[in-house]
Amino acid sequence: MCVKQVPDTTEVKIDEKTNTLIREGVPSILNPFDQFALEEAIRVKKVSESKIPHSFIAQQGHNFLCDKKENDEIVVVSMGPSQTRNALMKCLALGADKAVLLSDRVFAGSDTFATSYTLALGIRKIGEFDIIFCGQQAIDGDTAQVGPELANNLGIPQVTYVEKVEKIEGRKLVAYSQTDEGYRITEAKMPVLLTGTPPTSFEPKNPPIRSIMTAKKKPFVVWCANDLKGEKGRYGLNGSPTQVIKVYPPPVREKGVMITDTPEIASKKLVGMLVENKIIK
Amino acid sequence: MVLININEKCTGCSRCLKACPFDAIKIINKKAVIGEECTLCSACVQVCEFNAIEIKRKETKEIDFSQYRDVWVFVEIKDNKIRKVTFELLGKAKELADELKQDVCAVILGSNVKKTCPELFAYGADKIYLAEDSALKEYYTDTYSSVIVGMILKYNPNIVIYPATRIGRDMAPRIASTLKLGLTADCTGLSIKDGLLLQSRPAFGGNIMADIVCPMTRPQMATIRPNVMKKPEPDYNRNGRIVEVPVKINQEGLRVVVKEIIKTTISGAKSIDESDIIVSGGRGVGSKENFKIIEELANVLNAAIGASRAAVDLGWRPKTCQVGQSGTTVSPKIYVACGISGAIQHLVGMKGSEVIIAINKDREAQIFTVADYGIVGDLHKVVPLLTEELKKELKKAE
DSSP states (O other): OOEEEEEEEEGGETTTTTEEEETTTTOOOOOOOHHHHHHHHHHHHHHHHSSSOOHHHHHHTOOEEEOOOOSSOOOOEEEOOGGGHHHHHHHHHHHHHHEEEEGGGGGGGOOOOHHHHHHHHHHHOOOSSSSSEESSSSSOOOOOOOOHHHHHHHHEEEEEEEEEEEEEEEEEEEEEEEOOSSSEEEEEEEEEEEEEEOOOOOOOOOOOOOHHHHHHTEEEEEOHHHHHHHGGGGGGGGGGGGGHHHEEEOOOOOOEEEOOSHHHHHHHHHHHHHHHHTTTO | OOOEEETTOOOOOOOEEEEEEEEOEEEEETTTOTTTTOOOOOHHHHHHHOOEEEEEOOOOOOGGGGGGOOOEEOEEEEEEOOHHHHHHHHHHHHHHHHEEEEEEEEEEEEESSSSGGGHHHHHHOOOOEEEEEEGGGGHHHHHHHHHHHHHHHOOOOOOEEEEHHHHHHHHHHHHHHHHHHHEEEEEEEEEEEEEEEEEEETTTTEEEEEEEEOTEEEEEEEEETTTTOOOOOOTTOOEOOOOOOBOOOOOOGEEEEEEEEOSSSTTOOTTTTOOEEEEEGGGGGOOOTTTHHHHHHHHHHHHHHEEEEHHHTTTTTTTTGBTTTTOOOOOSSHHHHHHHHOOOHHHHHTTOOOOEEEEESSSTOGGTTTTTEEESSOOHHHHHHHHHHHHHHHHHHH
């Protein structure tokens, strides 16, 4: 399970003088897409561990079937500065079993290409896996690229925009994912990487205090670049083919016209203005 | 120089043979042998479980970029038709190619898609790379990305642009990762600066813009948001060259198989990521039945119908209509928000629209902060009246 700690983008503003982001006072949160993917991973694990016969699970409306399995572990991985520990602790409190933080100064400035390279090294070091869950995208960059690039680095297939894992049978997984026209149900060979995008009904939950306490007892490791044994030139800024050369505020929208008349007058006024400004013809 | 090599770890398991989209691998004496057809697309490296296939890539720094020419556009097909975003991308590609004095090339994959070629020429393509195979009828990450990787390696484009649709965003990162290239997501602006592709995109929830270049790698690649670039006027007198790229895909090798496709879109309805005008409804609409007034307004404007997360959540509209961060990001010419309060996740998904009109009874609603025209009032009264006024006005114009 790969996650990212992101600034709450609803709170980010730009300093008009220096053209830099004002990150002060902006809270860092677990990327909401990642939280969804994690909760889905936990659901999958719970069902696969349960001793309840399959048919019963189906009746309970879980709508999920899979072979009984024990000792599955959810390892949550993130690359980022040491503060990323907070997001990982939340993942542990939500139900992940173990956390791995890839943290090193040389990772700084990674674009999606360098990030996926580094994450792949970390995941390989952790060991064998069946499913890699990622959030569809992070709310700060919105690129949706790390998941597919990571899958490619690991040499495994991917299913993106997954809303639900329907079932697991042997080494195959069935996923329900969003498309431009609705949904598609795909069967993928494991190991596979899934990027999760929440259904509208999803509300990220906060872990209960008790879970926050038990999370502190769960394994938490930090690896630096030396632990990963990758190529030095492929980390961070040096390993990033994309270069940001300028950051600036988006064009400012002119203040709009507010119409507060009665509905009859307001609708006439609006159409009048739309015609006058050649917005409709 | 041999760039692809099979080492002693090969067991002759033939997984690579099935994965190869170019039919370039044979098993001889229980060992894989790579033929001349190989494009170094690395589909085989992906499936090899024994690390037996090695591809040596030249260090990019040593490469003289002059061999990388032309601006490529990935053509997205939906229901046997070219998606509108493709034309927008061709228009932009023409601008870039003219400045670089290079050609615009359309890249089209599919089954029985050759018939679309005249249209691609009309919208600006000088050359078309065509890969046809019955196995390419349905989009699959592995097959599509492997075929395009092969084409890029063979023909060395300077720039490749993809639509930032669900397909483009699924496939392009895979290609970038295989070829060790940069990729800029969801661009809203492209231009040429000092010979490089200058890619502009919003980040941090639209709070900032970033300009990005990829100076050390070729091709330069980006995904472009639909509805941002202008669709050019077609010229059906234009013609060009079609390069047919042979592919042979073994469907047994597919790692992901589509079992079922469920369409929730209402047939005949316009899709929100392709329409010039969108009329959206939110919680304020009140019920599924009440969406009728939104539909009527949309009809008059020939618009697509969108919805806020709340309206989708309540089951009033399908998920495909959802505008916003966890739905679709749209940037139409006109966006009409009816009864939408304007949660930040919604604003992020629509504030790139050219003109925003908001109707809401709450004067303090967030939606008014981005609106060019705001009506404070009950949408149940305002929307039908607005529909009538527009009907009159548009009739006059005829």
